[in-house]
Amino acid sequence: MTSPSSWSAWLPTLALAALLSATGSVGTAATAMTGKELAATIPGHTIRTKHSKSGKELVLIYSPGKQKGTYTGTYAGEPNSGTWQIKGNQWCETWVSGADCWLVVRVDANTLQAYKDGKPLKHPWKIK
Structure with missing residues (x-):
C-alpha cells in the first residue's frame, strides 16, 4: 500500500x-501555429498522412498562396482535390464531401500535429 x-x-x-x-x-491554443506561421509552412508543400477514420494514406500537394488556394493529391491511391484556406489560426480544407478546420502544432521541422476540438488527430502530418 x-x-x-x-x-x-x-x-x-x-x-x-x-x-x-x-x-x-494541454496548451493546444498556446502552442498552435499562427495563421502567419501556417501560411509560411504549408502552402507550396506536400503533406503525407493517414485519414483519421479509415487509416488510408493521404498525399496532398498544396498550391502556393497566403490565405487560400487549392490542393491535389491522392486518397487511398485515388485522385483527390479541394481547396484550402487559413481562417484565423486554423488550417481549413474543403473537399467534395465536406470541410473541416484544425489547429496545427509544429512537432519538428518535418512533422505537424493537427487538433480538432482540442484533441490530436490520430496520425501526424509529414511535410515536404
Missing part, C-alpha cells in the same frame, strides 16, 4: 491527467 506522503510526489502528474481528461488537451 502506498503511504500518504508518497502521494505528494504524484500530485502534479495526477493534476495533469485530470486536466487532460477534462479538456482533451
Whole structure:
C-alpha cells in the first residue's frame, strides 16, 4: 500500500491527467501555429498522412498562396482535390464531401500535429 506522503510526489502528474481528461488537451491554443506561421509552412508543400477514420494514406500537394488556394493529391491511391484556406489560426480544407478546420502544432521541422476540438488527430502530418 502506498503511504500518504508518497502521494505528494504524484500530485502534479495526477493534476495533469485530470486536466487532460477534462479538456482533451494541454496548451493546444498556446502552442498552435499562427495563421502567419501556417501560411509560411504549408502552402507550396506536400503533406503525407493517414485519414483519421479509415487509416488510408493521404498525399496532398498544396498550391502556393497566403490565405487560400487549392490542393491535389491522392486518397487511398485515388485522385483527390479541394481547396484550402487559413481562417484565423486554423488550417481549413474543403473537399467534395465536406470541410473541416484544425489547429496545427509544429512537432519538428518535418512533422505537424493537427487538433480538432482540442484533441490530436490520430496520425501526424509529414511535410515536404
